[in-house]
Amino acid sequence: MKNRIAVCFFSFFLFIGIAFSAFAQQEDLKKIQDGVKVFSEGISKAIPFNSLIGLNWSDAYIGKLFPGAPPHFGAGISLGATTMDPSSIKTLASNLDADIPDIPILPLPAYTVEARLGGFALPFDIGFKFGYLPPNVLPIPDINLNYILVGGDIRYAVIDGVANKALPNVSVGVGVNYLKEGLGAKMGQGTTFTYQSYTIDLTQPVANLEWNTTSLELKAQISKTIAIITPYFGVGGSYSFSNAGYSVDAKVKVNGGNVTQAQIDDINQSLISYGLDPIDITADGISSFIKNDAFNLRAFGGFSLNLAAFRLDLTGLFNVLDQNFGATLGLRFQL
Numbered sequence: 001m002k003n004r005i006a007v008c009f010f011s012f013f014l015f016i017g018i019a020f021s022a023f024a025q026q027e028d029l030k031k032i033q034d035g036v037k038v039f040s041e042g043i044s045k046a047i048p049f050n051s052l053i054g055l056n057w058s059d060a061y062i063g064k065l066f067p068g069a070p071p072h073f074g075a076g077i078s079l080g081a082t083t084m085d086p087s088s089i090k091t092l093a094s095n096l097d098a099d100i101p102d103i104p105i106l107p108l109p110a111y112t113v114e115a116r117l118g119g120f121a122l123p124f125d126i127g128f129k130f131g132y133l134p135p136n137v138l139p140i141p142d143i144n145l146n147y148i149l150v151g152g153d154i155r156y157a158v159i160d161g162v163a164n165k166a167l168p169n170v171s172v173g174v175g176v177n178y179l180k181e182g183l184g185a186k187m188g189q190g191t192t193f194t195y196q197s198y199t200i201d202l203t204q205p206v207a208n209l210e211w212n213t214t215s216l217e218l219k220a221q222i223s224k225t226i227a228i229i230t231p232y233f234g235v236g237g238s239y240s241f242s243n244a245g246y247s248v249d250a251k252v253k254v255n256g257g258n259v260t261q262a263q264i265d266d267i268n269q270s271l272i273s274y275g276l277d278p279i280d281i282t283a284d285g286i287s288s289f290i291k292n293d294a295f296n297l298r299a300f301g302g303f304s305l306n307l308a309a310f311r312l313d314l315t316g317l318f319n320v321l322d323q324n325f326g327a328t329l330g331l332r333f334q335l
Contacts, residue, residue, distance in 0.1 A: 029195040029267075032246070033276045035092040036288060040211070040244035042088020044292035046108055047213045048240035049319045050082045051179035053328055054112030054129040055153055056315045058230040058304035060169035060221040062125050062334065063162035065118035072118035072125070072162070074311070076332020081107040082317060083324045105324075110179075112149055114332070123157035127175075135184075144184045146210065151177035153219075161224065168224040175217045182210030187248070193286075195267060198254055200286070205250035210289075213242040215296070225306065233301035240296060245289035252283055259283060297321055309333055 056078070063072030086106040112129035119125055129151045135144035153175030161169035187207050193200040221234030254263050259281050268278035279288040302315040313330035 029193045029200070029279075030271070030274065030276070032193070033271055033279065033288060034274075036209075036246050037277055037290060039088045039092040039209075040290035041292065042085060042091075043211045043244045044213070044242040044290070045294065045322060046082070046084035046324065047179055047181070047211055047242060047244075048215045048238065048294065048296050049298065049317070049322075049324060049326070050084075050108045050110050051149065051151070051177040051213055051215050051240075052217065052236070052238070052298065052317070053080050053082065053110040053326065054078045054114050054131070054149070054151065055116070055127040055175065056234070056300050056313075056317075056328065057116060057127070057330075057332075057334075058223055058232045058302065058311065058313050058315075059225075059334075060171040060223040060232060060234070061123060061155060061157035061160065061162060062116055063118045064120060064123065066120050070335045072335055073116065074332050074334030075113075075115040076311070076330055076334075077111065077113050078129075078313075078315075078328045078330040079109075079111045080315070080317075080326060080328030081109040082319070082326030084108050085322075085324075110149055112151075114330075116334075123160045123163070125155055127153045127155075129177075142185050146180065146182040146184065146208075148181075149177070149179045151175060153217075155219075155221070168222055170220075170222045172220045173218075175219065177215045177217070178212070180210070180212040182208055184208040187250075190250075196270060198263065198267060199256075200281075201253040201256070202248060202250035202286075203253075205248050205285075208247045208249070209245075210247065211242070211244035213240050215240040228306045229303055230306060230311075231301075231303045234299070236298050236300070238296045238298070240294055242292045242294070243289045244292070245287065247285060247287035247289075249285045252281065252285060254281070295321075304330075309335055 065071045083105045112131040114129040116127040131149035133147040138145050153173050155171040155173030157171045159170035161167045187205040190203050215238045217236045217238035219236035223232035264281050297320040299318045304311045304313040311332050311334050315328045317326035
């Protein structure tokens, strides 16, 4: 049962795990660099949207922690996914001679444990979220997962519907989110990458396919509780700083000897001539990461079912610029 749950929820990681397994066995450096470039560009467009999962509570403002009674705070969990175009991962897999199932969209999952505290004196609240998974959670032998999602926000109520029940809650806020994910695996006792006249020998290599993003967001939200239902709607604009690529940790020899700067320069000049990104080569490994900074615009909304001090929250997410979407289900205790 544990493995079935993991397969369902982490279908994204299982999907790229196929490509990653091929990556860990590929010896042609040009094929690796070409495939990873396409993958990096694709994943860097998807992860900023995914990092915004969590803290999309139905109440645009939860009220003050003090003064007042009861003090307003809450804690719970959100689970969901956003979509991405799988073409970049298919290209990576194709370059690495791996087969990937043909699906039109790919779910990128995420979860957070989250909490929100009401402000004091002024009508504001502060939220925090954190998600982490242990490396061996995936049911794929010899592949470890790297997953961490952290973030926070502060919202100010321009209309305080907690103090005046006849009014809706309307807030504006700012948030910051950091998401880091990846897959890692040992590549045996040693392997060899080849490129033109160069032979790059790696001893006890550990390969890592990684991506991360930091996003800064301005957002606005409106909500109004009607009986036991709280519908809500919000918009947010964010700017993200993303990196994606690979690294191989190993003892490195080039053509049987220690790597030299002249060799590194020659390899990179050749890669650049093919329109590919350069790689970093040291005595302790090789790596290549591609940066992608971008503006993102999203809409979100849904409703919560309010049962005493508990909220069951359903949220829909839409990325305006690339037309991807997502959904989350949240459960929390809230006063």
